[in-house]
Amino acid sequence: MAAESSTRPIVVVTEGGPHIWAIVNALADRxxxxxxxxxxxxxxxxxxxxxxxxxxxxxxxxxLGTM
Structure with a gap:
Protein backbone atom coordinates (compact mmCIF):
# COMPACT_ATOMS: atom_id res chain seq x y z
CA MET A 1 0.00 0.00 0.00
CA ALA A 2 1.18 3.52 -0.71
CA ALA A 3 2.74 5.42 2.16
CA GLU A 4 1.46 8.74 0.83
CA SER A 5 -1.67 9.51 -1.13
CA SER A 6 -1.09 11.45 -4.33
CA THR A 7 -3.54 14.21 -5.22
CA ARG A 8 -2.71 13.90 -8.92
CA PRO A 9 -4.78 11.39 -10.90
CA ILE A 10 -3.06 8.56 -12.73
CA VAL A 11 -4.47 7.71 -16.15
CA VAL A 12 -3.30 4.90 -18.44
CA VAL A 13 -4.28 4.95 -22.14
CA THR A 14 -4.00 1.48 -23.68
CA GLU A 15 -5.34 -1.02 -26.18
CA GLY A 16 -5.55 -3.56 -23.35
CA GLY A 17 -4.04 -7.02 -23.05
CA PRO A 18 -2.88 -9.17 -20.12
CA HIS A 19 0.48 -7.48 -19.67
CA ILE A 20 -0.93 -3.98 -19.39
CA TRP A 21 -3.47 -5.11 -16.80
CA ALA A 22 -0.64 -6.51 -14.70
CA ILE A 23 1.07 -3.11 -14.88
CA VAL A 24 -2.16 -1.24 -14.05
CA ASN A 25 -2.84 -3.53 -11.08
CA ALA A 26 0.72 -3.09 -9.79
CA LEU A 27 0.37 0.69 -10.07
CA ALA A 28 -2.97 0.62 -8.26
CA ASP A 29 -1.52 -1.53 -5.47
CA ARG A 30 1.42 0.84 -5.09
CA LEU A 64 8.37 -4.54 -37.61
CA GLY A 65 9.51 -7.47 -35.45
CA THR A 66 8.62 -5.59 -32.25
CA MET A 67 5.07 -4.79 -33.33
Missing part, protein backbone atom coordinates in the same frame (compact mmCIF):
# COMPACT_ATOMS: atom_id res chain seq x y z
CA UNK A 31 -0.10 4.31 -5.49
CA UNK A 32 -3.89 4.01 -5.34
CA UNK A 33 -6.68 4.43 -7.89
CA UNK A 34 -5.74 4.33 -11.57
CA UNK A 35 -8.11 5.34 -14.38
CA UNK A 36 -7.84 3.33 -17.60
CA UNK A 37 -8.89 4.58 -21.02
CA UNK A 38 -9.24 1.79 -23.59
CA UNK A 39 -8.72 2.77 -27.20
CA UNK A 40 -9.27 0.80 -30.38
CA UNK A 41 -6.16 -0.97 -31.67
CA UNK A 42 -4.49 0.52 -34.73
CA UNK A 43 -3.70 -1.86 -37.58
CA UNK A 44 -0.08 -2.91 -38.04
CA UNK A 45 -0.21 -1.69 -41.62
CA UNK A 46 -1.22 1.79 -40.49
CA UNK A 47 1.48 1.84 -37.79
CA UNK A 48 4.11 0.69 -40.30
CA UNK A 49 3.20 3.27 -42.95
CA UNK A 50 3.14 6.06 -40.36
CA UNK A 51 6.58 5.09 -39.05
CA UNK A 52 7.91 4.79 -42.58
CA UNK A 53 6.67 8.29 -43.37
CA UNK A 54 8.37 9.72 -40.26
CA UNK A 55 11.55 7.60 -40.06
CA UNK A 56 12.00 5.99 -43.47
CA UNK A 57 11.17 2.50 -44.71
CA UNK A 58 14.42 0.83 -43.61
CA UNK A 59 13.96 1.97 -40.01
CA UNK A 60 10.24 1.09 -40.03
CA UNK A 61 10.84 -2.42 -41.38
CA UNK A 62 13.55 -2.92 -38.74
CA UNK A 63 10.93 -2.19 -36.06
Missing amino acids: VGPVSVILESPESKKRLLTGRARRQGWISAIGQ
Whole structure:
Protein backbone atom coordinates (compact mmCIF):
# COMPACT_ATOMS: atom_id res chain seq x y z
CA MET A 1 0.00 0.00 0.00
CA ALA A 2 1.18 3.52 -0.71
CA ALA A 3 2.74 5.42 2.16
CA GLU A 4 1.46 8.74 0.83
CA SER A 5 -1.67 9.51 -1.13
CA SER A 6 -1.09 11.45 -4.33
CA THR A 7 -3.54 14.21 -5.22
CA ARG A 8 -2.71 13.90 -8.92
CA PRO A 9 -4.78 11.39 -10.90
CA ILE A 10 -3.06 8.56 -12.73
CA VAL A 11 -4.47 7.71 -16.15
CA VAL A 12 -3.30 4.90 -18.44
CA VAL A 13 -4.28 4.95 -22.14
CA THR A 14 -4.00 1.48 -23.68
CA GLU A 15 -5.34 -1.02 -26.18
CA GLY A 16 -5.55 -3.56 -23.35
CA GLY A 17 -4.04 -7.02 -23.05
CA PRO A 18 -2.88 -9.17 -20.12
CA HIS A 19 0.48 -7.48 -19.67
CA ILE A 20 -0.93 -3.98 -19.39
CA TRP A 21 -3.47 -5.11 -16.80
CA ALA A 22 -0.64 -6.51 -14.70
CA ILE A 23 1.07 -3.11 -14.88
CA VAL A 24 -2.16 -1.24 -14.05
CA ASN A 25 -2.84 -3.53 -11.08
CA ALA A 26 0.72 -3.09 -9.79
CA LEU A 27 0.37 0.69 -10.07
CA ALA A 28 -2.97 0.62 -8.26
CA ASP A 29 -1.52 -1.53 -5.47
CA ARG A 30 1.42 0.84 -5.09
CA VAL A 31 -0.10 4.31 -5.49
CA GLY A 32 -3.89 4.01 -5.34
CA PRO A 33 -6.68 4.43 -7.89
CA VAL A 34 -5.74 4.33 -11.57
CA SER A 35 -8.11 5.34 -14.38
CA VAL A 36 -7.84 3.33 -17.60
CA ILE A 37 -8.89 4.58 -21.02
CA LEU A 38 -9.24 1.79 -23.59
CA GLU A 39 -8.72 2.77 -27.20
CA SER A 40 -9.27 0.80 -30.38
CA PRO A 41 -6.16 -0.97 -31.67
CA GLU A 42 -4.49 0.52 -34.73
CA SER A 43 -3.70 -1.86 -37.58
CA LYS A 44 -0.08 -2.91 -38.04
CA LYS A 45 -0.21 -1.69 -41.62
CA ARG A 46 -1.22 1.79 -40.49
CA LEU A 47 1.48 1.84 -37.79
CA LEU A 48 4.11 0.69 -40.30
CA THR A 49 3.20 3.27 -42.95
CA GLY A 50 3.14 6.06 -40.36
CA ARG A 51 6.58 5.09 -39.05
CA ALA A 52 7.91 4.79 -42.58
CA ARG A 53 6.67 8.29 -43.37
CA ARG A 54 8.37 9.72 -40.26
CA GLN A 55 11.55 7.60 -40.06
CA GLY A 56 12.00 5.99 -43.47
CA TRP A 57 11.17 2.50 -44.71
CA ILE A 58 14.42 0.83 -43.61
CA SER A 59 13.96 1.97 -40.01
CA ALA A 60 10.24 1.09 -40.03
CA ILE A 61 10.84 -2.42 -41.38
CA GLY A 62 13.55 -2.92 -38.74
CA GLN A 63 10.93 -2.19 -36.06
CA LEU A 64 8.37 -4.54 -37.61
CA GLY A 65 9.51 -7.47 -35.45
CA THR A 66 8.62 -5.59 -32.25
CA MET A 67 5.07 -4.79 -33.33
